[in-house]
Amino acid sequence: MTNALKRWLNSDVGYSFRQSPTAMVAAFIAFVCLFCSVFAGWVSPTNPFDLATLELSDARLPPAWMEGGTSKFLLGTDDQGRDILSALIYGSRISLIVGLASVLLSVVVGVGLGLLAGFRGGWIDALLMRLCDVMLSFPAILVALLIAGVGRALFPNAHESLAFGVLILSISLTGWVQYARTVRGTTLVERNKEYVQAARVTGVAPLRIMVRHVLPNVMGPVMVLATIQVATAIITEATLSFLGVGAPPTSPSLGTLIRVGNDYLFSGEWWITIFPGLMLVLIALSVNLLGDWLRDALNPRLR
Amino acid sequence: MRTFKFSRSLTALAVMSALALGSAQAVTLKVANQGDALSMDPHSLNETLQISVVSNVYEALVTRGKDYKLAPSLATSWKQTSPTVWRFELRKGVKFHDGKDFTADDVIFSYERAAGDGSDMKSYVGQIKEIKKINDHTLDFVTKAPFPILPELFTGWMMMSKKWCEENQATKPVDRRKGIENAASFKANGTGPYRLRERQPSVRTTFSKNGTYWGKTEGNVDEVIFTPIGNDSTRIAALLSGEIDVMDPIPVQDVERVKSNANLKLMQGPELRVIFLGMDQKRDELLFSNVKGKNPFKDVRVRKAFYQAIDIETIKSRVMRGAAVPIAQMFPSQVRGFAPDLTQRLPYDAEAAKKLLTEAGYPNGFEVKMNCPNDRYVNDAEICQAVAANLAKVGVKINLEAETKGTYFPKILRRDTSFYMLGWTASTVDAHNVLYPILSTPGDGGRGQFNLGAYSNAKVDELTAAVGSETDDKKRNAMIRDIVKIHQDEVGHIPLHQQALLWGMKKNIDLVQWPDNIMAWKYISVK
Numbered sequence: 001m002t003n004a005l006k007r008w009l010n011s012d013v014g015y016s017f018r019q020s021p022t023a024m025v026a027a028f029i030a031f032v033c034l035f036c037s038v039f040a041g042w043v044s045p046t047n048p049f050d051l052a053t054l055e056l057s058d059a060r061l062p063p064a065w066m067e068g069g070t071s072k073f074l075l076g077t078d079d080q081g082r083d084i085l086s087a088l089i090y091g092s093r094i095s096l097i098v099g100l101a102s103v104l105l106s107v108v109v110g111v112g113l114g115l116l117a118g119f120r121g122g123w124i125d126a127l128l129m130r131l132c133d134v135m136l137s138f139p140a141i142l143v144a145l146l147i148a149g150v151g152r153a154l155f156p157n158a159h160e161s162l163a164f165g166v167l168i169l170s171i172s173l174t175g176w177v178q179y180a181r182t183v184r185g186t187t188l189v190e191r192n193k194e195y196v197q198a199a200r201v202t203g204v205a206p207l208r209i210m211v212r213h214v215l216p217n218v219m220g221p222v223m224v225l226a227t228i229q230v231a232t233a234i235i236t237e238a239t240l241s242f243l244g245v246g247a248p249p250t251s252p253s254l255g256t257l258i259r260v261g262n263d264y265l266f267s268g269e270w271w272i273t274i275f276p277g278l279m280l281v282l283i284a285l286s287v288n289l290l291g292d293w294l295r296d297a298l299n300p301r302l303r
Numbered sequence: 304m305r306t307f308k309f310s311r312s313l314t315a316l317a318v319m320s321a322l323a324l325g326s327a328q329a330v331t332l333k334v335a336n337q338g339d340a341l342s343m344d345p346h347s348l349n350e351t352l353q354i355s356v357v358s359n360v361y362e363a364l365v366t367r368g369k370d371y372k373l374a375p376s377l378a379t380s381w382k383q384t385s386p387t388v389w390r391f392e393l394r395k396g397v398k399f400h401d402g403k404d405f406t407a408d409d410v411i412f413s414y415e416r417a418a419g420d421g422s423d424m425k426s427y428v429g430q431i432k433e434i435k436k437i438n439d440h441t442l443d444f445v446t447k448a449p450f451p452i453l454p455e456l457f458t459g460w461m462m463m464s465k466k467w468c469e470e471n472q473a474t475k476p477v478d479r480r481k482g483i484e485n486a487a488s489f490k491a492n493g494t495g496p497y498r499l500r501e502r503q504p505s506v507r508t509t510f511s512k513n514g515t516y517w518g519k520t521e522g523n524v525d526e527v528i529f530t531p532i533g534n535d536s537t538r539i540a541a542l543l544s545g546e547i548d549v550m551d552p553i554p555v556q557d558v559e560r561v562k563s564n565a566n567l568k569l570m571q572g573p574e575l576r577v578i579f580l581g582m583d584q585k586r587d588e589l590l591f592s593n594v595k596g597k598n599p600f601k602d603v604r605v606r607k608a609f610y611q612a613i614d615i616e617t618i619k620s621r622v623m624r625g626a627a628v629p630i631a632q633m634f635p636s637q638v639r640g641f642a643p644d645l646t647q648r649l650p651y652d653a654e655a656a657k658k659l660l661t662e663a664g665y666p667n668g669f670e671v672k673m674n675c676p677n678d679r680y681v682n683d684a685e686i687c688q689a690v691a692a693n694l695a696k697v698g699v700k701i702n703l704e705a706e707t708k709g710t711y712f713p714k715i716l717r718r719d720t721s722f723y724m725l726g727w728t729a730s731t732v733d734a735h736n737v738l739y740p741i742l743s744t745p746g747d748g749g750r751g752q753f754n755l756g757a758y759s760n761a762k763v764d765e766l767t768a769a770v771g772s773e774t775d776d777k778k779r780n781a782m783i784r785d786i787v788k789i790h791q792d793e794v795g796h797i798p799l800h801q802q803a804l805l806w807g808m809k810k811n812i813d814l815v816q817w818p819d820n821i822m823a824w825k826y827i828s829v830k
Contacts, residue, residue, distance in 0.1 A: 050695075051691055051692040051695035051701075052692070052695035052696050054692040054695075056614060056617045056618065056621050056622070056689050056692065056693075057617050057620075057621065059621040059622070060621070079621075079622070079685055080685070080688050080689060080692060081621075081692075250688075250691075250703055262534070262536050263534070263535040263536050263554060263556065264536075264556055265536050266536055266539050266540070266543075266556075266557050266560055267554075267556035267557050267559070267560060269556070
């Protein structure tokens, strides 16, 4: 483990990481968020989803440092007496799961279709790329809203887990286009290179060439894109939840928390919405900065 | 050609400036609510907001005046000619918005429509046995039994034009439960002081003053724009920025802010509405629960346990911020028939609730779905969340489904629910309007139409029928008291609290606030 870390730090990418304080800070924040989300059960002071532990009389307490706040609730409580800090930790877990899952799904779909389009060309290419054009001409949030709406209409008695499934599906179905386009472009360049030609001449099956020879060479840009897209996916999820079609209020994601807190903004109970908002900014920013750094580090022309 | 074009644009300019001048004098009132009227059909949904909007377009035979006392409307006078016969004289010279005369035939048609399939207003006409037309402007209503408060009941039954409904294929009411829509949802043709001009469901609905209205319009509003704004903070922002003139309700958390704003005022008052929870007591197996083969709500101990598990005082102070009065009966003290000696709620006691559940055979509680609106009553979804948390403490796991009333009402009115929230206003200001539709066993003529969990007690049914015909106040109140007592002992429903009216508006607006939360635009004036 330590050896692998050492080796990585001594590699090209590792060197550039050590040279970039932004990347280090971003990685630290992202790591802390990830750690808290994964080990939410141990890190978080209370379990905000366990209704039996909520005391309504604790509702809308201000953060600990303000008058009326208690050290029991460091960042205050929401309208149901839920600890904001715990809600944040559990909420970012949901946001991260939805973000990562939807990016994973769109990478799989996007890379697969992009590879196919670029490698095969012809009518498959034309068909897939026109589909991409159509998808791109709609704002992502609109398509996600449509899919979420249709998903809800199809399964009116949907259980909560299904709500998350619909959420992930609707975000990834709008996200795959980016990967498909990038991969197709790179594949078009790669498929005429000598190593592909050589593989072809020696009689390797096309599917094998695609997966074993071309794919590893197009993954660089995909990694960069995926990192940045995690942030976009998290924000899309928050937007959908803010609009009320995302995560249900009983297991709130950051977006749901912001929406609920939004009602109390005018009455001066700012902490219910500001902290989830800050958390969202922090996660999205750190992931984005990491993605930016990765893009620079992997770009040979910037070296 | 050039001169021609020039002169044409000059004319256009002249027309436009004339229009601009005209509209500068017209008074426009922008009204916002947390939700939309789901239809323009006056017989389709017995919901206060829909009635509030629609009652500016359609009218009933009897109405309430500024002082909330009964007043003539489309009927000029009425009297009892025998214990079961009422004679109503109709107002002459009243025209519908399309210019046709209002006659006795329209009343008979409106009766058939409101009493027939798909109507949500059956309880307002359920006492009628038959209608005899004496002449074009005189009618005799024969009731099934003596029914002294028939005029009160008629305030909730609105008149439609027979001809217009036939022309528009709208002779049957819009029925959301079955997904039946018709032209009456989007078009309207009443006799009221305002006519519907444009309807964009859940976006905005505009109304303009009816120039040929039979009565006097005391206010000075020429045009009303009704906009639903679901989000509390958006709605309050719209009021603060002056984008809207009147809004209902003010979110309880923003009351202080509106009070302290120099340009705004707050009108507060007790509302007749009681918020309560209902439980399915009919099905042999609960629909949405992990209990199989039986229905725990049939056991009074379970219902009592639910009641005692709810910490109503904390809901009042935390969720409602004091703008509610916890209540033990299904109607508030302002309603005729209120029993002043039965005001004690079962005490909040989680331990007792747990014990009751154990006795009933659920020592570890059970799981049940709760249905709740999120844009109908003040902090409805928040109350349900708090109830769910309360019940979690005694081991009952609530799967909360909070949704917009557009899907909520059709669902619970189809009785696709095990545990639900409803608010009820005794719009006749008489207990019978609660006893008959909510406490009675579901049956014909709108009986128990909103008793969605089908609570049933033969004695209650019998007494309710007797209350309907009783003229002696003392006897009547004694019978109502008996019903209240039975219902309390059996926990037929769980009453939560009486809601408070919270209307916010600009300082320069004068209006009449009725305790049933109906807003009559004809009394609104903008100074």
